Amino acid sequence: MKDTPLxxxxxxxxLKAIEEKKRLDGRQTYDYRKMKITFGTDxxxxxxxxxxxxxxxxxxxxxxxxxxxxxxxxxxxxxIELSPMASPAFEQGRQSELSVKLNRQLERCxxxxxxxxxxxxxxxxxxxxxxxxxxxHMLNHDGNLMDAASIAAIxxxxxxxxxxxGIQGDEVTVYSPEERDPIPLSIYHxxxxxxxxxxxxxxxxxxxxxxxxERVMDGLLMIAMNxxxxxxxxxxxxGIMLLKExxxxxxxIASVKxxxxxxxxSKALENDKRARKAGGRCGxxxxxxxxxxxxxxxxxxxxxxxxxxxxANDIVQKAEVPLQTVPSPVVPAPGVGQVGEGLQNTWGLxxxxxxxxxxxxxxxxxxxxxxxxxxxxxxxxxxDSEEEEVVILHPETQDKTSKKAASSSNQxxxxxxxxxxxx
Amino acid sequence: xxxxARTNVTxxxxxxxxxxxxxxxxxxxxxQGDTSVMAAVYGPAEVKVSKEIYDRAxxxxxxxxxxxxxxxxxxxxxxxxxxxCEASLLLTLHPRSSLTLILQLIHDDGSRLSCFLNxxxxxxxxxxxxxxxxxxxxxxxxxxxxxxITDPTAAQExxxxxxxxxxxxxxxxxxxxxxxxxxxxxxxxxxxxxxxQKASENIFQFYRDSVRRRYSKNL
Amino acid sequence: xxxxLREKVGQVLxxxxxxxxxxxxxxxxxxPMKPEKVLLGPGLKRKGDRKLLVVKSGVLxxxxxxxxxxxNQQRRYVPARGETVIGIITVKSGDxxxxxxxxxxxxxxxYLAFEGAxxxxxxxxxxxxxxxxxxxxxxxxxxxxLVCVDSAGRANGMGVxxxxxxxxxxxxxxxxxxxxxxxxVLSDLQKLLxxxxxxxxxxxxxxRASSVQQTLVVSNLLQSCDTMSPPQRQQLFRRAAQxxx
Numbered sequence: 001m002k003d004t005p006l007x008x009x010x011x012x013x014x015l016k017a018i019e020e021k022k023r024l025d026g027r028q029t030y031d032y033r034k035m036k037i038t039f040g041t042d043x044x045x046x047x048x049x050x051x052x053x054x055x056x057x058x059x060x061x062x063x064x065x066x067x068x069x070x071x072x073x074x075x076x077x078x079x080i081e082l083s084p085m086a087s088p089a090f091e092q093g094r095q096s097e098l099s100v101k102l103n104r105q106l107e108r109c110x111x112x113x114x115x116x117x118x119x120x121x122x123x124x125x126x127x128x129x130x131x132x133x134x135x136x137h138m139l140n141h142d143g144n145l146m147d148a149a150s151i152a153a154i155x156x157x158x159x160x161x162x163x164x165x166g167i168q169g170d171e172v173t174v175y176s177p178e179e180r181d182p183i184p185l186s187i188y189h190x191x192x193x194x195x196x197x198x199x200x201x202x203x204x205x206x207x208x209x210x211x212x213x214e215r216v217m218d219g220l221l222m223i224a225m226n227x228x229x230x231x232x233x234x235x236x237x238x239g240i241m242l243l244k245e246x247x248x249x250x251x252x253i254a255s256v257k258x259x260x261x262x263x264x265x266s267k268a269l270e271n272d273k274r275a276r277k278a279g280g281r282c283g284x285x286x287x288x289x290x291x292x293x294x295x296x297x298x299x300x301x302x303x304x305x306x307x308x309x310x311x312a313n314d315i316v317q318k319a320e321v322p323l324q325t326v327p328s329p330v331v332p333a334p335g336v337g338q339v340g341e342g343l344q345n346t347w348g349l350x351x352x353x354x355x356x357x358x359x360x361x362x363x364x365x366x367x368x369x370x371x372x373x374x375x376x377x378x379x380x381x382x383x384d385s386e387e388e389e390v391v392i393l394h395p396e397t398q399d400k401t402s403k404k405a406a407s408s409s410n411q412x413x414x415x416x417x418x419x420x421x422x423x
Numbered sequence: 424x425x426x427x428a429r430t431n432v433t434x435x436x437x438x439x440x441x442x443x444x445x446x447x448x449x450x451x452x453x454x455q456g457d458t459s460v461m462a463a464v465y466g467p468a469e470v471k472v473s474k475e476i477y478d479r480a481x482x483x484x485x486x487x488x489x490x491x492x493x494x495x496x497x498x499x500x501x502x503x504x505x506x507x508c509e510a511s512l513l514l515t516l517h518p519r520s521s522l523t524l525i526l527q528l529i530h531d532d533g534s535r536l537s538c539f540l541n542x543x544x545x546x547x548x549x550x551x552x553x554x555x556x557x558x559x560x561x562x563x564x565x566x567x568x569x570x571x572i573t574d575p576t577a578a579q580e581x582x583x584x585x586x587x588x589x590x591x592x593x594x595x596x597x598x599x600x601x602x603x604x605x606x607x608x609x610x611x612x613x614x615x616x617x618x619x620q621k622a623s624e625n626i627f628q629f630y631r632d633s634v635r636r637r638y639s640k641n642l
Numbered sequence: 643x644x645x646x647l648r649e650k651v652g653q654v655l656x657x658x659x660x661x662x663x664x665x666x667x668x669x670x671x672x673x674p675m676k677p678e679k680v681l682l683g684p685g686l687k688r689k690g691d692r693k694l695l696v697v698k699s700g701v702l703x704x705x706x707x708x709x710x711x712x713x714n715q716q717r718r719y720v721p722a723r724g725e726t727v728i729g730i731i732t733v734k735s736g737d738x739x740x741x742x743x744x745x746x747x748x749x750x751x752x753y754l755a756f757e758g759a760x761x762x763x764x765x766x767x768x769x770x771x772x773x774x775x776x777x778x779x780x781x782x783x784x785x786x787x788l789v790c791v792d793s794a795g796r797a798n799g800m801g802v803x804x805x806x807x808x809x810x811x812x813x814x815x816x817x818x819x820x821x822x823x824x825x826x827v828l829s830d831l832q833k834l835l836x837x838x839x840x841x842x843x844x845x846x847x848x849x850r851a852s853s854v855q856q857t858l859v860v861s862n863l864l865q866s867c868d869t870m871s872p873p874q875r876q877q878l879f880r881r882a883a884q885x886x887x
Binding site: 553 | 654656657658660685687695697698699700701714715716717718720745746747748782783815819869870871872
């Protein structure tokens with residue numbers, strides 16, 4: 001599916017508005033859209049809403065053998081899925097440029113910055129380590145997927161708790177969540193990416209572009225930073241030339257934004273921890289807004305079953321008796337098993353059925369004499385087909401009945417053709 | 424193998440939200456207990472020439488699991504959902520166009536396929552696609568004591584001897600699609616179908632209530 | 643005959659609901675029988691000889707004397723003959739422009755379908771321009787065709803436009819409310835700000851006011867009042883009148 005094309009008047013209007021420092025939704029140049037972070041039922045599932053952009057991240061872990069050149073470290077695996085749900089332009093399965101770009105940026109932001117202590121993921125050196133997998137799904141694309149994905153990924157990693165393992169000599173026991181409390185990952189710092197979009201060859205910049213602003217931008221600068229003001233990665237795409245002062249200014253803005261976002265994430269994690277400790281149910285179901293008219297919820301309902309069993313009994317009794325089947329493999333001889341019964345061949349091509357066939361055939365011929373003549377020509381033509389070349393199954397009777405075979409196969413051809421015509 | 428008919432067969436609490444995403448033409452999320460699914464519909468939209476059908480719309484269903492890439496299990500569930508949707512949508516009204524239905528699993532706690540079906544129906548209604556009937560999905564499990572449990576959780580599914588999912592239509596409560604695993608007798612099958620038909624009445628009433636609530640505002 | 647239908651006017655219906663035609667039990671031979679007819683709008687389909695089927699979920703509406711339809715809050719547009727839409731030119735090939743109208747196929751617009759266009763005098767249309775046109779052919783079996791002239795050959799407000807304004811999308815329900823004869827939304831907006839508005843029935847709106855700021859205000863107001871009831875909308879417009887301007 002193609003996305004709607006951008007018209008010239010939209011482009012001109014957006015650029016003119018940006019020159020007057022006005023954004024489509026009334027934000028200031030350095031403002032982020034409203035951000036909301038919620039968590040799912042199990043540990044490691046996180047939803048991030050950035051304005052109307054919606055992203056879901058899920059973290060999962062399993063025990064695998066480590067990489068050969070790093071036997072003491074766990075493995076981190078990142079995957080961003082551009083689901084076709086997010087935009088009509090995304091296609092399932094196709095690795096588009098955007099998907100490669102986002103995946104690469106997320107890897108650089110989280111893996112190369114060493115925000116997770118991978119050595120603590122080692123269980124038995126060289127044999128078993130934890131592989132932590134982060135899957136990020138885009139649910140709705142309204143611009144700035146990268147920031148939303150990085151926030152979702154790092155929040156999900158902070159939220160995730162892996163099962164506890166016990167090592168006794170060579171044996172490794174993985175305890176389920178009921179036996180022993182799961183352990184959170186050890187995270188050194190939280191890198192968060194901030195995107196800047198540039199317009200008119202770098203003259204104007206906007207933070208957190210929405211989808212239409214992304215379409216008219218000249219280039220994008222992405223800075224990943226943590227709250228200690230350490231830059232984890234910088235990426236500039238679109239081929240714009242930036243001055244040193246511009247990059248310095250952007251990094252200052254980024255540090256302010258990152259500290260705000262980090263605070264929001266910590267608050268969200270706190271609230272979730274408190275809710276879980278209080279014992280209430282938490283998850284996607286609970287976070288559904290109830291006061292909206294587009295949402296509705298019901299409680300557990302019981303199903304009226306009074307006459308259901310009677311109708312079921314009726315149906316079963318009125319139904320036909322099922323075919324008798326042989327219940328289990330039959331052993332006719334040692335070493336030979338037979339499942340199911342071999343049924344009689346009803347194709348009418350075997351020699352011993354010749355007699356019955358011809359009798360039947362004669363009856364049919366008597367009934368349909370007048371049709372026979374008109375069909376004689378047809379029969380000859382049809383019997384030119386494969387019917388003649390069918391292998392006769394009983395070679396010992398071949399000499400006796402060879403002539404008969406030829407004529408009977410002719411007639412058999414007639415009979416099958418009559419059957420076909422009847423059908 | 425007699426099945427004792429329990430009179431207290433229950434459905435877990437369910438909830439739904441419509442129009443929660445801004446890009447798709449129709450979207451809905453459906454929650455059954457802890458199992459939740461998000462569905463989005465795009466259509467009728469442009470179709471690739473290789474996939475177009477001259478007299479009907481081409482319906483494509485995509486199921487996205489939470490972890491990892493879609494596998495054979497997702498493909499078989501896509502097939503089930505697609506057959507049900509094709510039977511209830513009026514595809515001949517939009518020839519040479521494409522309808523895409525995307526289902527994202529948010530959390531799986533049993534009754535996955537029936538949750539997919541319910542979310543799909545709500546999303547198709549939200550998108551305003553013409554349908555000749557509504558459909559819903561009900562899952563039944565037969566546990567080791569030969570009791571029928573509707574809408575089982577993941578733990579109940581694991582311990583069950585047989586698991587069946589039926590898609591039921593809204594006009595005559597007939598079975599549109601069935602997906603079964605495990606062994607069971609004909610009698611048990613008929614019992615489960617009867618139970619599913621009864622349970623589907625609750626679900627259709629829920630659909631009606633949520634649509635009524637949605638249109639309750641005078642615009 | 644369709645009293646069942648009349649009873650349900652104003653109620654919410656879901657796909658699968660059926661209405662049966664009732665045949666009166668006694669036919670009077672003395673009085674003249676007038677055949678009663680019913681005009682079905684979107685969301686209702688005839689099934690067989692005697693039944694009506696609801697195919698979309700929404701509220702059943704009625705207009706005198708005998709028009710019934712189901713009103714829903716849909717976002718996707720399906721081309722229909724005679725409707726005026728805003729299209730974006732995507733391809734300019736030879737004699738025909740291809741226009742994106744938001745449907746399942748791109749519509750075609752011939753270069754001669756503009757006022758005063760001849761083979762020598764071609765209209766000045768570029769790729770990416772906005773065009774306000776009407777469907778001359780739009781059914782499910784054929785490619786949709788647009789024209790920028792009415793049957794008399796005059797432009798009547800149609801043609802290329804767009805400089806200086808902003809294009810945005812809303813739901814089809816809001817478009818219908820804006821195009822009603824005495825539309826509340828439109829009158830409230832006129833009291834607030836003077837602006838130029840082009841309404842395309844494919845869910846697209848174009849607005850231009852005296853400044854960029856005012857144009858943005860108009861577009862944001864219209865996009866937000868999509869799901870608001872009249873009192874909420876009036877409150878929003880009042881706040882906008884006090885605050886932004």
